[in-house]
Amino acid sequence: MTRQTVRIRWLLAGMFATLVVIATGVAIWAVQPSQSPPLPTQAVLGIDPSSPTSDNTATTSRPVMLPGGIVYYGSLPINGLLPAGDDAVHGIALAGTISASTPIGPLTTATVEETEDTEDTEANSVSAQNSEANGEASENNGRPPISAEQATLDAEFEAGSQTQSAMFVTSPPQATADKPEQPPGTLPVQLTPTPTATAERTRVQINLTPQATNTPQPTRTPWPTSTPLPTIAASVTELYVDASYSGPQTGTASQPFRTIQQAITSANNGVTIHIQAGVYTEALNLQSKRLTLTGVTGDPSQVVIAGLGFGNPIVQIGGETQSLAYITLRGLRGLNTGVLIEGSGTQSFTSLMFENLEYGIVQRGTGSVRLSHSMLVYAHHAIRVESTAAQFESFNNLILHSARGIYAQGTARIFNNTIAETQRAVEFAGSSGTMRHSILWANKDDLALGGGSYSIQANIVESGEGSQPNTDPMFTRGSNGVYYLLPGSPAVNAGVDQAANLGFGTRTTSTTGSADTGLVDLGFHYDAVMRFIHQPRQIYVDGSNSGFQDGTISRPWRTIRSALDMTRLGRSGDVILVAAGTYTENLTISKRDVVLRSQGDPAATILDGNNSGAVITLQASETVIEGFTIQNGTSANGGAVNITTTDGLNIRRAILRGNIIADNTATSSGGAIFAENAQPLIERNILRQNTATQGSAITLRNADGATVRNNLLLNNTGSYALSLLSSSDAILAAFNTFYGNSGGIRNQGGANIVEANILWGNNNANWQDTGATATLIDNLVDALPASQIVSAQSPFVNAAQGNFNLAANSIAIDAALNVSDYPVDDFAGASRPQDGDGDSSLAADIGAYESPSTMVVIIGDPNAIYVDGSASSGGDGSIGSPYNTISMALVNAINGDTIRVLPGVYQEPVIIAKSVTLIAEGAGAIIQNQQTAVRVTVADVTVKGFTLQNNEVGLQASTVNNLVVVNNLFQQNGNAVRIEQSTALVANNIIRENTGNVAGIYAAGNVTIAFNTLIDNVVSASCTTVCVGGIYAHNATVTVEGNILWNNGSEIAVGSGTPIVRANLIDDTAYAGQNNNLNLMPLFSDTGTLRPGGGSPVIDAVPLEIGVSYLAMIDRDRLGTLRPMDGNTDGRIALDMGALEALPQTSLLNVEPTPTANAPVSTPVVIPTQTATSSSSPTATSQPTLTLTPTFPPASATATSSATVVPTTAPNATPLPSATLVPTATPSPLPSPTAQP
16 A cells, blocks of 8 residues: 655644544543633545645534535544545545544554744653554653643554544634634635655644634543454354443454454454344445354344445455344434445345445345345345356345335345335346246336346236236335235235245235235245334424524424425424424425424415515425425416326325415416325314415326315316316215315316215305216215205304304205225314214214314404416416417527526426527426426527426537527436537536436537536446536537536546646546546535535635636626625635625615626626625625626637726634524314414
């Protein structure tokens, strides 16, 4: 291994410090301050050994969020410091602590030297010696005083594979006589890398320089000495591990090791390692030993091995025979591989749980693997067999919610697997494969077969691929996450072998828990002894929190979107608890099994869509939305809640309960709720004053098995309140109350069931049945249909005043005599049925209320006037009568026109064949579900501000000039942007989570790619030629400046030509240190907007001579923030990298001067100076005066631009106040709306 020398100076004002290196068998003293440290703060350190002359400075601020939405409270491993060759270091300072975890060998020497001053080199030293052979520590524990100018820690490590840790501990800053007290956590850091090479040693040198010595001497105490690992006798066959144990460690049951790796390192071949319950954050290397690792509880959920992140495997296996059992392997943010198998050994894995991983199991060796009785959930690839010589057997496993289920080269055998809700369930890519007794269901793609010889029989495959039956297996999902088979399922006893012969034992597929003893059932057999139990995580939201945020009850998120981002990184079952307040957000729920619930009164917990799209877009099964007022949503379908998916999967068991859904608009269907290819349960809601052309409150299309019950549908206008469309399995609409709507219920297609509803006082017909015949049972109406219960007397206490309880003499009481399947309670939570008429017999009442009931619901003023700016067909393009499609606008446009598109979902291809400017107003104009969403065929076109999602290609242009693509969001497409033989500017866009051969930007021509954020794009698994996650530059001159490219796999690839790559943050070491390019963590403030957070290296990182060329086109960022800003408040303005400008930590954020509108490209743009009142300063200048002369296309790398900058000093930032949070009361189960005027 080569040697690196890294010198780090810490300039610490008014404090003393100590450096501590901890390694096996080494004791080094520590300096501990005499007073408690302040609250944790953090600094980010970056180092580039390839630039030995550079000095980088990082300063702590209040804690910030790291990419992926994770906030670290412990130490973050430093990745890449050692071994040599990696060229980046990232660390976190928390309460003055930085921890470095590096793949290095045993510590051989560690010396702390202190020098009195720079002229006097007399030193006192403390050293510790460690012999790799015997592990003995030095007895020298002297502690000389640190009163010197400089202290140096010099540590050498032997090359090797064992992981050691180095910890640097310092006291917090203190006030001194000549320097006032600093804010907590301010820690200036200078990094001076000096790479050196050697074949035997790796050296780390750290210089510490205190600047003042007039504070009291801190108390010194010894750092505890670790115990050397014992020598294990060859006769020992069992070792024990317990993370909670604190005594001497010998590996016995009474003196277990604290870490699993300690046991592995100490074990001989043939040893079984018993692991007690606990969470073990480790990366394990089984070191080609023949071992068995097993959790002692028999419950894998109690023994968790958690990944360290950064893509390293949790368990790495060589060429020996190993076994794992009763363990959970849990990834960090989906970055880890669960088990990486290399070599030619034989592995057996049973009763394991894999979750939140990039890969569950990767087999690269030539041996054999048998995985059985296990669950794999939330993975990019659950199982991936990459070796053509490998043998893999997957027996009785459950794979859920993953991009890929099983990908197998070599020889693969799949028996009794259930694989559901994946993008592709099984792909055989080897020479032979067998699949029997398995269920592939609710996947986008079930089965792919290569060119080998495959045996596929006795399975259920939803698509029917492989000539397998596609009968519904009739799943039901248990509380433990397991999919059971319901009685009568066609999968029961459908195998060709006896269950006992296959080794199921006590395992079962049924809800009864009895063992399967006959012909084997298809699919996964649940172990009646072993339990997979997820403890749901509670995530808190409070919009009034002005302090630190991490989703805990004491530090809740301020936005629901932040909480939803957090759920994407964890396991299923998260519960988001929202405090009272108004949240103006448009939310997308894409993670299954999430509960979004208010903490109190629905009337006081408001989700407001601001008329900029649907309030909630629900794209995942097993989701609950409960206890909110949902208002002011505007969309084509589903003004308040849109339940649809574009990935080919049905949305099962989505629940809307106890909400007030009011004042929403859909230009087409479902003013309040729209569901398609979904089976929602809609119960105990108030749906009032919503508007749509079809289904003014609710529209259900192809919603087989959906249920609408115990709701109040009041004063909804534009069409029938409930519209039931084209279902093959019956929709149930029961025990609802319809009043004051434009119409009642419309049934168009499907033999649906409508029973025990009250339809009263509606303005038009109560019922319409077209194209199908529904079953109507015991509905109460004030007119037709005559086959139902017709009464001229109102059934309500006082409908005019909003009291829809049943009157004492109501004909609806005990009147649902022919309904046998009724809900167990009513709208108000009262039990059903009751003896409402006193005749000593129980029968359910008709309508939402069971009598007697006391809850009163007040409806809105029916005389209120509501404004709808959305269009129906036949418009003329004016603001009062707009067109209803973008295509119609383009047909009627001429060259030079500007087309402004209002928020909504546009499922249409947009072909631009005229020189126009196409602008999305607000952030809610979405073009989705197209082969190519936007195709440009002429010059002089601008596309600005759209969301393009779920398309094969987001935007495509060929042989055009002066194309401008700015301020758009491209997400979850195949290829986001493809531009060929054109002159174009692509700027200020966010390009994320696209999957294709070139997932991000394909640029061929004179294309400038500037100030975009490309993150989490994935190369298609089937790609074989040009495979790039970020940017592919080909032909002519491509300019890449000011961008963030992170976690895209391959960030930049070049086909031909020589691109200009300057001032970018790139997750690729090839560009680091060149032309102002960085290779550091971007540190976003949140994962929703991807705006840079405090301390981010992208802030003010683009020199003006580079950024000046772009400001005429991108004078504001994607969300409208002025560019440039003084993001780090150093009195100097400069552009930030990426699509969003960081917000300065001052009170002037809301005082943004408006730049000169529509300035020609050749004209200077002047950002005026404005004066504003600040809480921290009576008068402050919001921005320095900046005169810029832009050019387009932007200047080349050798060109220069002039800029006159008159800097001003930003006001001192006012620290954010801390929030005192008091948990709210238990949420009310029912909406309690207040009276409307």
